[in-house]
Amino acid sequence: MKGGKSDNRYTGSLTGIGMQIYLNGKYCSREEAKVSVFDHGFLYGDGVFEGIRAYNGRIFKLEEHLQRLYESAHHLLLDIPLSMEEMAEATLETVRRNNLQDAYIRTVVSRGPGDLGLDPQKCSGSTVVIIADKISLYAQEYYDHGLSVTTAVTRQRNANTLEPRIKSLNYLNNILVKIEATQAGVLDAIVLNEQGYVVEGSGCNVFIVNKYGELITPPIYLGILEGVTRNTVMELAAKEGITVKEAPFTRHDLYIAGECFLTGTAAELVPVTSVDGRAIGGGVPGPMTKKLMEIFHNYAQNTGTPVYS
Numbered sequence: 001m002k003g004g005k006s007d008n009r010y011t012g013s014l015t016g017i018g019m020q021i022y023l024n025g026k027y028c029s030r031e032e033a034k035v036s037v038f039d040h041g042f043l044y045g046d047g048v049f050e051g052i053r054a055y056n057g058r059i060f061k062l063e064e065h066l067q068r069l070y071e072s073a074h075h076l077l078l079d080i081p082l083s084m085e086e087m088a089e090a091t092l093e094t095v096r097r098n099n100l101q102d103a104y105i106r107t108v109v110s111r112g113p114g115d116l117g118l119d120p121q122k123c124s125g126s127t128v129v130i131i132a133d134k135i136s137l138y139a140q141e142y143y144d145h146g147l148s149v150t151t152a153v154t155r156q157r158n159a160n161t162l163e164p165r166i167k168s169l170n171y172l173n174n175i176l177v178k179i180e181a182t183q184a185g186v187l188d189a190i191v192l193n194e195q196g197y198v199v200e201g202s203g204c205n206v207f208i209v210n211k212y213g214e215l216i217t218p219p220i221y222l223g224i225l226e227g228v229t230r231n232t233v234m235e236l237a238a239k240e241g242i243t244v245k246e247a248p249f250t251r252h253d254l255y256i257a258g259e260c261f262l263t264g265t266a267a268e269l270v271p272v273t274s275v276d277g278r279a280i281g282g283g284v285p286g287p288m289t290k291k292l293m294e295i296f297h298n299y300a301q302n303t304g305t306p307v308y309s
């Protein structure tokens, strides 16, 4: 991006040589994996996607991710030409063919090639892509010392425009937030909805620990993507005896929080230690955040759908 500040984010592909990509029922090389310029995914962002992780030879929360993919597609009246079981198998096979133990999987279903008009009925059939690669979103230092974030001027779109629960290929709102963060010299920004309530990050959910030691995350109805990591963290925290609440909170609640962290498949759990220049919890990752990071890590390493059995 021109005019953007460079930083030490690690993004993008770590592998690539000999990579096998699933494209419409066939496995092909990175070079062969080509999609039409008439695909409405390209022309209009018409499609859905998922980001899924595999840890230690198992796909983490595969069913939950596929459920969200199919729900997003259902809302958009987008046909997925595979049953959920077939999609699960294609996902496992893609990881297998790339011989990966730990992976970041990108599943994309777009409306497919059509003409230059909007009408999805004129598209010849959905395009399905599964890429298994690696991702490392933030450098280790941010997991150790926490992330500084800002709050974004760009607001969350409301559910009557493009429902934030749909994980669609239309990520422009999120990209605008990411650009704001980059221009502010930080790695992510917190998004508020039209009412000023905190909703999420550019590609992750947000949690705070309030002064009563309760773990709070925004409810789905405020306009968030219902994160698989978010739901897992809520469950794991409850099992630890932590009081977990889905409740609206504001920028002020964020500033005065004892702890804050972000969750996402790519980011996992990352502490936030500064928001708009206000130190959170003394500017260091808090004890509950650190504990949940450890519990999540252990859980993720030991659960999921086996790839190689």
Ligand code: PMP
Pocket (backbone or CB within 6 Å): 051, 174, 200, 201, 202, 203, 204, 205, 224, 225, 226, 227, 228, 229, 230, 263, 264, 265, 266
């Ligand atoms: N919110 C948004 C906007 C996202 O893109 C993501 C990443 N999928 C999340 C939250 C976190 O969701 P998950 O934990 O399922 O990756």
